[in-house]
Amino acid sequence: STSGAKTGPPPVLRYNLNNVTITNTPVKNRESVLILTPMARFYQGYWDNLLKLSYPHELITLGFILPKTKEGNAAYAELDKQITKTQKFGPEKDRFRSIIILRQDFDPPIPSQDEAERHKMQNQKPRRAAMAKARNSLLFTTLGPSTSWVLWLDADVIETPPTLIQDLAFHNKPVITPNCFQRYYNAEKKRMDERPYDFNNWQDSPTAQKMAAQMSPDDILLEGYQDMATYRALMAYMYEEGGDIHYEVPLDGVGGTALLVKADVHRDGAMFPPFSFYHLIETEGFAKMARRLGWHAAGLPNYKVYHYNE
Amino acid sequence: STSGAKTGPPPVLRYNLNNVTITNTPVKNRESVLILTPMARFYQGYWDNLLKLSYPHELITLGFILPKTKEGNAAYAELDKQITKTQKFGPEKDRFRSIIILRQDFDPPIPSQDEAERHKMQNQKPRRAAMAKARNSLLFTTLGPSTSWVLWLDADVIETPPTLIQDLAFHNKPVITPNCFQRYYNAEKKRMDERPYDFNNWQDSPTAQKMAAQMSPDDILLEGYQDMATYRALMAYMYEEGGDIHYEVPLDGVGGTALLVKADVHRDGAMFPPFSFYHLIETEGFAKMARRLGWHAAGLPNYKVYHYNE
Ligand SMILES: Nc1nc2c(ncn2[C@@H]2O[C@H](COP(=O)(O)OP(=O)(O)O)[C@@H](O)[C@H]2O)c(=O)[nH]1
Ligand SMILES: Nc1nc2c(ncn2[C@@H]2O[C@H](COP(=O)(O)OP(=O)(O)O)[C@@H](O)[C@H]2O)c(=O)[nH]1
Ligand SMILES: [Mn+2]
Ligand SMILES: [Mn+2]
Numbered sequence: 001s002t003s004g005a006k007t008g009p010p011p012v013l014r015y016n017l018n019n020v021t022i023t024n025t026p027v028k029n030r031e032s033v034l035i036l037t038p039m040a041r042f043y044q045g046y047w048d049n050l051l052k053l054s055y056p057h058e059l060i061t062l063g064f065i066l067p068k069t070k071e072g073n074a075a076y077a078e079l080d081k082q083i084t085k086t087q088k089f090g091p092e093k094d095r096f097r098s099i100i101i102l103r104q105d106f107d108p109p110i111p112s113q114d115e116a117e118r119h120k121m122q123n124q125k126p127r128r129a130a131m132a133k134a135r136n137s138l139l140f141t142t143l144g145p146s147t148s149w150v151l152w153l154d155a156d157v158i159e160t161p162p163t164l165i166q167d168l169a170f171h172n173k174p175v176i177t178p179n180c181f182q183r184y185y186n187a188e189k190k191r192m193d194e195r196p197y198d199f200n201n202w203q204d205s206p207t208a209q210k211m212a213a214q215m216s217p218d219d220i221l222l223e224g225y226q227d228m229a230t231y232r233a234l235m236a237y238m239y240e241e242g243g244d245i246h247y248e249v250p251l252d253g254v255g256g257t258a259l260l261v262k263a264d265v266h267r268d269g270a271m272f273p274p275f276s277f278y279h280l281i282e283t284e285g286f287a288k289m290a291r292r293l294g295w296h297a298a299g300l301p302n303y304k305v306y307h308y309n310e
Numbered sequence: 311s312t313s314g315a316k317t318g319p320p321p322v323l324r325y326n327l328n329n330v331t332i333t334n335t336p337v338k339n340r341e342s343v344l345i346l347t348p349m350a351r352f353y354q355g356y357w358d359n360l361l362k363l364s365y366p367h368e369l370i371t372l373g374f375i376l377p378k379t380k381e382g383n384a385a386y387a388e389l390d391k392q393i394t395k396t397q398k399f400g401p402e403k404d405r406f407r408s409i410i411i412l413r414q415d416f417d418p419p420i421p422s423q424d425e426a427e428r429h430k431m432q433n434q435k436p437r438r439a440a441m442a443k444a445r446n447s448l449l450f451t452t453l454g455p456s457t458s459w460v461l462w463l464d465a466d467v468i469e470t471p472p473t474l475i476q477d478l479a480f481h482n483k484p485v486i487t488p489n490c491f492q493r494y495y496n497a498e499k500k501r502m503d504e505r506p507y508d509f510n511n512w513q514d515s516p517t518a519q520k521m522a523a524q525m526s527p528d529d530i531l532l533e534g535y536q537d538m539a540t541y542r543a544l545m546a547y548m549y550e551e552g553g554d555i556h557y558e559v560p561l562d563g564v565g566g567t568a569l570l571v572k573a574d575v576h577r578d579g580a581m582f583p584p585f586s587f588y589h590l591i592e593t594e595g596f597a598k599m600a601r602r603l604g605w606h607a608a609g610l611p612n613y614k615v616y617h618y619n620e
Contacts, residue, residue, distance in 0.1 A: 011408045012393055017415035017447065018378065068328065083322055098321045102455060105327035105574070136579035137327065145412060145451040264415070269446035269581040275602045292585045 015145035022148045022262045024172035026165070027056060031148035032097075033165055034263070036063045037155050038134045040071060040113050042078035043308050045158030051086065055165040057096045063142035065102040065134050071113060075155075076103070100142050104134055115310050121225050125281065128220075132274035132282040135256070143266055150266060152259040152283075159183075159306035160258060167303065168260040171248060174295035175265060175287065177201055178303040179239055180257040196236030197307040199224035200255030200284055201299050203233040212279040220281045223253070238301035251297040253284040258305045261290075268293045325455035332458045332572045334482035336475070337366060341458035342407075343475055344573070346373045347465050348444045350381060350423050352388035353618050355468030361396065365475040367406050373452035375412040375444050381423060385465075386413070410452050414444055425620050431535050435591065438530075442584035442592040445566070453576055460576060462569040462593075469493075469616035470568060477613065478570040481558060484605035485575060485597065487511055488613040489549055490567040506546030507617040509534035510565030510594055511609050513543040522589040530591045533563070548611035561607040563594040568615045571600075578603045 021029045033055060037046075053060075064079065066072040079101070087095050109126035112118070118127060135152070143150065151165060157180070161167060168176050179196070186193035200223055208230040212221055222228055238249060261270075270293055273285035280288050287297045331339045343365060347356075363370075374389065376382040389411070397405050419436035422428070428437060445462070453460065461475060467490070471477060478486050489511070496503035510533055518540040522531055532538055548559060571580075580603055583595035590598050597607045 012397060012411070013409070014411045015451075016378075016413040018413065020415075068326075087322060099323070100455065101322070101324045103326040103328065105330075133578050137577040140450060140453050140577050140579075141325075141455040141457075143450050145410065147451075267447040267450050268443050269450075269584055271579040271581060274579055 013145075017145065017267075020146055020148055020263070022264060024170050026148060026169045027059075030056075030059060032059050032061065032144075032146050033149045033151055034061050034063060034142060034144075034147045035151045035153055036135070036138050036142065037065075037153050038131065038138060039064050039066050039075055039079065039155035041155060042075040043156055043158055044082075045308060046155050047079075047082045049158055049160055050153075051094055052162045053160075053164060054162040057094060060096045061142070061144075061147075062096050062099045063102070063138050064100070065104055065138040067104045067134075072104070076101070102138060102141065104137070121222060121227065124222050125220055128282040129274040132272035132285070135272040135282070136274070139266060139271065143263065147263040150261045150263055152256050152261065154257045154307070156308040157257050157305055158308050161303075161305075164258065164305070165260065167245075168300075171246070171298060171300070173248075173298040174262045175254060175259065175290050175297035176300065177235075177251070177254050177257075177259045177297070178300050178305045179235055180255065180307050181239075181304050182307045182309050184309050194306075196234075196239065198255040198257045199234055199236055200253055201235035201251055202230075202253045203235075203250065204252040205231040205233065207231040215279055218276050219279060220276045221279050223284070235299045235301050239304070240302060243302040245300065245303045247300065247302050249299050249301060251299045252287060252291070253280065254287040254297050254299070256283040257307060259283070262295075265290050265293070265295045268295075270295065323455075327455065327577075330456055330458055330573070332574060334480050336458060336479045337369075340366075340369060342369050342371065342454075342456050343459045343461055344371050344373060344452060344454075344457045345461045345463055346445070346448050346452065347375075347463050348441065348448060349374050349376050349385055349389065349465035351465060352385040353466055353468055354392075355618060356465050357389075357392045359468055359470055360463075361404055362472045363470075363474060364472040367404060370406045371452070371454075371457075372406050372409045373412070373448055374410070375414055375448040377414045377444075382414070386411070412448060412451065414447065431532060431537065434532050435530055438592040439584040442582035442595070445582040445592070446584070449576060449581065453573065457573040460571045460573055462566050462571065464567045464617070466618040467567050467615055468618050471613075471615075474568070474615070475570065477555075478610075481556070481608060481610070483558075483608040484572045485564060485569065485600050485607035486610065487561070487564050487567075487569045487607070488610050488615045489545055490565065490617050491549075491614050492617045492619050494619050504616070506544075506549065508565040508567045509544055509546055510563055511545035511561055512540075512563045513545075513560065514562040515541040515543065517541040525589055528586050529589060530586045531589045533594070545609045545611050549614070550612060553612040555610065555613045557612050558608050558610055561609045562597060562601070563590065564597040564607050564609070566593040567617060569593070572605075575600050575603065575605045578605075580605070
């Protein structure tokens with residue numbers, strides 16, 4: 001696809017989508033996984049964790065999209081260095097099947113990537129619309145006919161069990177997500193501690209439904225803001241110490257920190273709405289769209305992954 | 311992507327989406343075009359017309375999706391024969407850059423492909439939802455990072471000007487469509503004649519808006535049915551004999567017979583909703599979704615292409 005020059009007859013590729021299996025034993029069936037990461041900043045912890053994933057790397061394609069900003073350029077340089085190290089000089093078993101890196105062709109909507117700035121409520125709609133478009137660009141240009149699973153993994157997820165893909169696929173759900181936490185120093189207790197991070201995994205509430213019904217068509221509901229109490233049941237708070245890691249709950253909204261999706265869900269048309277879709281946007285809108293297509297999302301409250309702490 | 315075996319270091323592909331131009335002089339800028347065709351039946355006229363397109367074939371990738379039915383199998387066999395003829399034995403200038411053929415992994419919703427049967431009103435919603443999913447599967451698995459334009463071309467469009475792609479791209483619109491007609495024998499006039507075919511290209515009306523407002527969320531508006539008069543302005547009837555072929559009108563709904571889309575519209579997330587989206591579905595829903603993303607559709611009433619007459 002990089003040159004019009006031909007050597008021999010041009011390629012004709014035939015795919016029977018029926019032969020692409022999507023099962024709860026993906027390693028045994030040698031199913032292809034596409035790991036997609038929108039990346040504004042590079043974290044070494046993300047890359048190190050990625051390398052430790054025990055799903056056969058020769059079945060994994062990586063896809064990245066990075067903004068065309070100063071920060072994005074810096075992240076690109078670091079990512080590129082790590083890729084070369086792994087793909088060229090690393091042990092055979094570490095190397096991924098292929099890697100696609102996209103540079104975004106639109107401007108980021110807010111100037112700063114700092115946690116406080118990006119979580120301000122008035123910044124959420126343009127920010128999440130831009131994120132949705134970045135995810136869609138990445139998805140539409142990298143999903144292939146032989147992909148079985150798509151793992152969405154944010155660039156600041158720095159710690160997961162190495163069996164993440166196998167463990168999530170084991171549930172055989174169209175859309176499934178673990179619980180994303182954050183390690184921090186608890187000054188009161190004077191020791192390291194952890195707290196829930198991703199509030200976009202939730203079960204709907206009558207209050208949220210009522211709020212949505214009174215909104216104008218373009219308005220969106222946001223989760224995790226005091227000014228907008230939705231009384232949704234958040235998976236973040238369903239974690240039980242010592243609980244079964246395979247305990248599963250149904251979800252109406254999902255986040256994108258770590259999200260395993262059967263490729264057929266995307267192929268049917270489920271994408272990340274960059275506009276208000278049932279008053280939801282981006283990953284939360286994606287869960288709703290998947291539902292409209294007949295696919296139900298699930299979550300694992302006791303299965304933890306960790307977000308970087310800035 | 312067909313084998314895990316490696317020879318040399320695995321591929322790393324880097325794409326700057328900013329460098330993929332989408333201009334009104336696509337030949338000069340050597341822009342890649344992806345022609346996508348959902349195909350239930352094979353028509354020789356479609357293939358012959360495709361071969362005659364003067365857009366440089368080495369810049370064109372073809373993508374097909376065919377149902378896994380007896381009819382689909384027959385169409386696949388005929389398509390395959392023509393592809394081999396062109397790609398292996400045809401003149402160099404006829405050969406396309408690459409060809410991807412998908413076989414659908416879900417059942418067609420209605421048993422027959424006959425025109426009378428498929429146009430029955432009660433068959434429309436399941437039929438068009440299935441068509442939408444077929445289009446999405448095709449789109450999500452074939453769109454690449456270097457694609458500039460997507461031309462949707464139905465398998466029963468058997469006659470277009472050879473300069474179709476250049477002529478449509480010349481308008482530099484995010485979504486643009488010609489007027490799809492049908493040749494037939496006019497028994498009254500005792501001679502060949504032609505009539506409008508595609509009624510999905512329209513401008514919205516207050517009546518249709520009102521009808522939509524009174525519908526339940528899952529209901530869809532259909533065009534071209536007497537029981538459901540929408541009073542939309544149909545591009546089919548805007549044709550003027552001898553009129554400028556480049557005369558352009560804005561559209562709110564589009565059909566899929568021949569439809570040129572800037573790849574960025576799809577990359578932003580615009581797909582074919584297989585569910586009621588603002589009471590629209592499939593290609594008409596696509597136009598609405600593109601609009602929600604800020605992209606406006608246009609039509610060329612005097613620029614004709616022709617649909618097969620069964
Ligand atoms: N390509 C791209 N990625 C982004 C952009 N903004 C954030 N990201 C990435 O998208 C993911 C989610 O964003 P983040 O800011 O961490 O969301 P939060 O953790 O919910 O505050 C992370 O992997 C970011 O690195 C952007 O403008 N473009
Ligand atoms: N893959 C696939 N293509 C289909 C199916 N049904 C129709 N098509 C194709 O989709 C396009 C539009 O369908 P068609 O029946 O011609 O629509 P109409 O002309 O509006 O009645 C044509 O190219 C058909 O060959 C289907 O079930 N699967
Ligand atoms: Mn984050
Ligand atoms: Mn047709």
